[in-house]
Amino acid sequence: MHDGTAPRLTPKGMATRRRIVEGAAEEIRERGAAGTTLDDIRARTGTSKSQIFHYFPGGKEELLLAVAGREAERVLEDQEPHLGDLTTWAAWQAWRDAVVRRYEQQGVNCPLGVLITELGRTTPAAQALTGQLISQWQSALRTGIRHMQDSGEVDRRLDADRTAAALVAAVQGGVTILMSTGAIGHLEAALDTTLTLLRTGGVPAVRPGT
Amino acid sequence: MHDGTAPRLTPKGMATRRRIVEGAAEEIRERGAAGTTLDDIRARTGTSKSQIFHYFPGGKEELLLAVAGREAERVLEDQEPHLGDLTTWAAWQAWRDAVVRRYEQQGVNCPLGVLITELGRTTPAAQALTGQLISQWQSALRTGIRHMQDSGEVDRRLDADRTAAALVAAVQGGVTILMSTGAIGHLEAALDTTLTLLRTGGVPAVRPGT
């Protein structure tokens, strides 16, 4: 999918490459993408400039993209115990708690948020990546909602996809606010509010006009 | 609040200062804060380097802060016809439409979003600023909700503040997603979902545990 020019890597090479991506990810989580320099990464990972360019010929941009991809995976992985099995209210609650707890812990350091906001707007490749992540996420939630509808726990008239979209946006918004002000309340409020709608099956999540 | 070292400005000086802030704001909306250089601003506003530092001795950071302040005002101003008078469902709908329309128009270029995400995390001053904006915004919405409760249009048991927080987060999340993927659907879904909750008065917007 992404190369052909790449020299094939030895085990050692793969390890180093991994180290670089991981280290870069940590650095970025702390300092932001813009505030992170190749030299910071080099120092943290105990590598040299040439290694970075050896494994990422495209330079910083390519590296950031790799990091973004890794972080996108993590976002879904971290919720995975729950995300794949949203079939009961308890499961939904557990998922909600997991999300809140996770961001509560890491506070300001939202890995994906950083990439999404600082890098996502600029390059089309990164944009595609975030687009895919959001779509996967939304899809998992939608599946969960449909499940609940099938088992009669959620009103059938509810637009599952749209509600899933609202949930994703709620999390994203809550996290953005958390990142910029440190308040976790908005994330909780947004999540709980949307979940409440799910429970009460507030009639139509359907747009009026447009 | 912000100076004392400042030499008092003549009318001409104030005009120039304004020009710089406006120009910088436009530039940042297009290119992002990180991607905007003082020289870009200088060129666009037809000023010279020394002028920028004359009016903003603190350099780029001080200028960005001024821009952020200006944009924060704009955000509220733009919604003001509606935000101050959320006393009927029609008004809420009008507000919702105004928000969606506005971001639909400007697409990727969310002035405040750019500042919030690129600058808000770094400097404490900017963080305070965004915090204040969010709090004002939330407060206006809360007032609106209380109004609706008083007139019996919204369930009294609803936590007005919490729901207002959810609304702010919904907008923020929708806009963030809009900025990083170009999709407006999430903003609409998040807004409509939360507003639907308001209408149906989905019982308790209250946290279960924690």
Added chain:
DNA sequence: CCCGCTCTGGACTTGCGGGTCCATTTTATG
């Protein structure tokens, strides 16, 4: 009309950070 202020222009300095290069060491393979 003159003194001092603000205002302006733009050349210059400086540091930082991305990217290049090449010499050297290590690893894979026959």
Added chain:
DNA sequence: CATAAAATGGACCCGCAAGTCCAGAGCGGG
């Protein structure tokens, strides 16, 4: 063990952009 390819170290280059400086223009009040 020989050789090629990959892995590594680190010095170096270069451009960009923030910030400095000073010389001069314009204006305002006494």
